[in-house]
Amino acid sequence: MKKFVSVLLVMVLALSLSVLPVSAESKGVIKLGGLAPLTGNYAEYGKGFQIGWQMAIDEINAAGGANGYMLEIDVKDTQGDTVVSSTMATAFAEDDEIMAILGDFTSGACKANASIVDRYGIVQLSPTASAPDYAAMSPFCFSIMGRQDGEAPYLATYVLKKYLGVEKVAVIRVDSDWGLACFENFKAQADVEGLEVTEEKYKSDETDFSSIITKVKLSEPDVLVVMDQGAAVSAIFNAADAADWDVKHVALGPGTSEQVVSQLMTPDNIIVTSPFFFDPENEELTKWKEEFTSKAGFEPTVHPACAYDTMYLIKTAIENIGDGEVTRDAIRAGLQELEMQGVTGRIKFEPAGDIQRDYMICGVENGEWVVLKGFDYVNE
Amino acid sequence: MEYFLNQLVNGLCQGAIYALMAIGYSVIVGVVGMVTFAYGEIMMIGAFGAYYVFQFIGINLPVALLAAFASSFLLGIIVYKLCYERFFNAPRHISLLCTIGFSMLIKNLVQIVFGPETKPVLNIIDNRTFTIPLGSAISIDLKLLQIVVMVLVVVLAVTLTLFFNRTKSGIALRAVSQNKDAAYLMGINVKRTAMLGNCIGCGFGGVAGILLAIYYYSISTTTWGGFSMKAFSASVLGGLVDLRMSALGGLCIGIVENLGITISSATFRDVFAFGFLIIMLVLRPQGFASKKGSRV
Structure with a gap:
């Protein structure tokens, strides 16, 4: 038995040495x-x-x-x-x-x-x-x-003002460092563009958005903007749909997330800014x-x-x-x-250690992310 | 006015789910005699049980509710065996710590087994809204989903009440809840009955779990700790072991939260919920329950 165990140990040792990733x-x-x-x-x-x-x-x-x-x-x-x-x-x-x-x-x-x-x-x-x-x-x-001082102003100018042509914007955002940076940069540019902005915020572990939607709906905005990443984005838009609210959905943060699309009741109604897109042609x-x-x-x-x-x-x-x-x-x-x-x-990298990204406007068509086209300011 | 009424409906619906959570919690505390901090994960397992019913056999709400109840009921057996049974005669903090450890274990296991991503629970109930006029100028919007959730919670609460009052097992559970020694002397198997009570409480938590998932259109593995605290708070408001008062506590917390958001911000949701709890307990330390203490 001892001999068998010894042979087994030697074999295991030999095998483990042979699969070590370090090459000669x-x-x-x-x-x-x-x-x-x-x-x-x-x-x-x-x-x-x-x-x-x-x-x-x-x-x-x-x-x-x-x-x-x-x-x-x-x-x-x-x-x-x-x-x-x-x-x-x-x-x-x-x-x-x-x-x-x-x-x-x-x-x-x-x-x-x-x-x-x-x-x-x-x-x-x-x-x-x-x-x-x-x-x-x-x-x-x-x-x-x-950086958010690139993406958030882009949202205000190119997505909301130029692409959608809206005037009244309701923003629902996560109450965090990131959410605050997004909103402050967005608001500064929205003021320049003459957009009327209302803001509601929530804690990062929030799950119930029905009362926030009821509140925001009261101001009758042209568009609902969510600044967060992940599950909260779809939860907020689903709460808006559940309240029978026919309003355009715009998100800053999730990018072209497949998970967000899979969690939305009306995925084709969403528009996002994104520095990156999984192009199916690539x-x-x-x-x-x-x-x-x-x-x-x-x-x-x-x-x-x-x-x-x-x-x-x-x-x-x-x-x-x-x-x-x-x-x-x-x-x-x-x-x-x-x-x-x-x-x-x-x-x-910029001298500070971060980078500047170029942003796209992406939407969903038939449940699939697409880069939206049909505007002439894409290279501005 | 209409706006406040719509927020009240939101609060009532959320409060109804909190009420169901609190009922399950109070059954556990009443029968076992110890608080639990694994209740959030118990609700999560129920929600996942029902979620996989939706995945594999399609949208069948009654079967999903049964699956939610059964999965959490079964988990209740494990919780009882690991966290309570061995520690009936030990200091209370030992079983309490066991439930905290158990909740962490389940939460992380679920993230490993089912994945950490949030799962969609869409189109379980038709997205229809009924506008109900309340006079010439005022109306409220009531969603079909809200109606189904509130009706289900009432039906389940009534069923549980009938079980406790009309069945032999239910009466045994009440006896154990009121006095374990006397129940033992009357020939009741206290350990088995306590386990049954724990499992029923867990089962109700599981049903509350899937109702939350349906109401919020998704299941995540990370949000249940907050719900567990709401269930505990509602139960404390109801005097911990009084089912009707715990349900009232849940309703009140739901309404206070939503009306609080109406006048301020959603960031203060918990401030309103727990502020209300603290004020109530300062004014009435026994909660909504009568001083005599009406038990399960």
């Missing part, structure tokens, strides 16, 4: 820290991050790594909570083996971590933080989602989307695509270091200088 040519492993809300209100985005990162790592390592280094990520669950996120960020920052931090999901969590990453001199590259003041908080803070993108769906069990939004791109940004930054030593600061310098075409488009 590998210079070693570069460890990264991942911050994502794997549980809690933003769990679907956190899971998307995790799968997006791992997809990119699998591809990079299979192709020989980043300048010969294999990549590895340790993803910690931040529960969508800024305090937990900061604790995890500190743990990563204090671990000398971790060379960069990817994440977190919310602007609030990323801003809370800014002073930590600045103090320890480690990059925090967020796929989704879009608060205008986040990246400028430290040279080590980066984000690739685009074979590469469609293949990426199918692979993600098979791994995640749900269709991707722009968020996991951004997460995927952040891993390739790290790879490119490491490659830019060349023969030099891969340090935390070298990765920061590499990121600042690089220019890359990702799944979500061209990425080049």
